[in-house]
Amino acid sequence: MARKKKNVGAYPTGRILFSLTLALLLIGACGLLAVQSKRLVTQVRESNEVRAFLDNDLDSTSRLALADKIAQEPFVLADKATSVRYVSKEAAAKEFIAETKEDFTRFLNDNPLHASYRIRLRETYFAEDKLKEVKAALEKMDGVFEVVYPENMVDNINRNITKIYAVMAGFALVLLIIIIVLMNNTIRLALYSQRLLIRSMQLVGATNGFITKPFLVRGLTQGLVAGLIAATVLCIGWYAALFSLPELTVLTDPLQLLMLAGGLIVLGMLIGLLSTFQAVNRYLGLTLNELY
Structure with a gap:
């Protein structure tokens, strides 16, 4: 051919x-x-949570009002259902025992942990200086005992x-x-x-x-x-x-x-x-x- x-x-x-x-x-x-x-x-950035520990004497009405106030802050992700998550003292104790493998309830008669709100932030606030501003703003709110976030992990990421x-x-x-x-x-x-x-x-x-x-x-x-x-x-x-x-x-x-x-x-x-x-x-x- x-x-x-x-x-x-x-x-x-x-x-x-x-x-x-x-x-x-x-x-x-x-x-x-x-x-x-x-x-x-x-x-990854938005999955990290800031923990706002609550006063032990905070009643349920004040707690819900605090959640609404936190959700309206500009640094919180828009979806309140997933961005502001409540963790009770009992749930916090179970998490602590699961992570550390140490059951403190065996030698303590009381649960020393605080209930908390786990707050997911917008990506633009995932920086050391911004997180300090968020921490200061949250700690000024009535009912918030202390605010913590993973400082070293933020810098490394x-x-x-x-x-x-x-x-x-x-x-x-x-x-x-x-x-x-x-x-x-x-x-x-x-x-x-x-x-x-x-x-x-x-x-x-x-x-x-x-x-x-x-x-x-x-x-x-x-x-x-x-x-x-x-x-x-x-x-x-x-x-x-x-x-x-x-x-x-x-x-x-x-x-x-x-x-x-x-x-x-x-x-x-x-x-x-x-x-x-x-x-x-x-x-x-x-x-x-x-x-x-």
């Missing part, structure tokens, strides 16, 4: 589309990792998160530069087959703008198609992962995923357009001897 002959000067559209789609998929995977990492960090973000940002930047350079070279090599066509158009009097326009439209279209394919594959892959691991649902933000998909499409169009523009301009300025 005879092999199909390639047309002289044929433009490798399929190869460019495949390469650009893979590059955008890799960028999208890094972006998805960054987005979900941000959601995970938010979950924030320090480690900063390091992780720095490493991820550096890796993503290097990866983006490498991919842009590789795609630029790929499109330049693809346009190498069109160099004589460009020269022929120049010889018949075509202006640079007239010559460049169809190439730019093709580069823009290829970037658009590659971006759409990459965004679709990325979204399908993520929701397939959610189907297998429903626990990941808490990390899912449809709006951020949609913005990431849109960013991939725009980035694909920019890469296709700018790389094509640069390559065409390069061949427009070459002499006949340089073209050969």
Whole structure:
């Protein structure tokens, strides 16, 4: 069977589309990792609780009024049902015994622990200076005996998160530069087959703008198609992962995923357009001897 002959000067559209789609998929995977990492960090920060221990002589009416007052503070998460949680003296004793494996009730006739409210804060207040402000505000309220929070853990978490973000940002930047350079070279090599066509158009009097326009439209279209394919594959892959691991649902933000998909499409169009523009301009300025 005879092999199909390639047309002289044929433009490798399929190869460019495949390469650009893979590059955008890799960028999208890094972006998805960054987005979900941000959601995970938010979950970690908002899962930590400030403990407001209550006066022992606080009656139930005053206690409920105090809960409503705490829930209205700007540093508390919006959902009162999960953000302000009451723990009685008895429940606190059971927690203490379970954690320390020591039953103090065997040698004490009374429960020395205080009832408390476990308060979840907004992520923006997960910092040492902000937590001190929260502690001071809560301790001014009537019925609050003492407020405590995990000081060392807050500093360690924030320090480690900063390091992780720095490493991820550096890796993503290097990866983006490498991919842009590789795609630029790929499109330049693809346009190498069109160099004589460009020269022929120049010889018949075509202006640079007239010559460049169809190439730019093709580069823009290829970037658009590659971006759409990459965004679709990325979204399908993520929701397939959610189907297998429903626990990941808490990390899912449809709006951020949609913005990431849109960013991939725009980035694909920019890469296709700018790389094509640069390559065409390069061949427009070459002499006949340089073209050969």
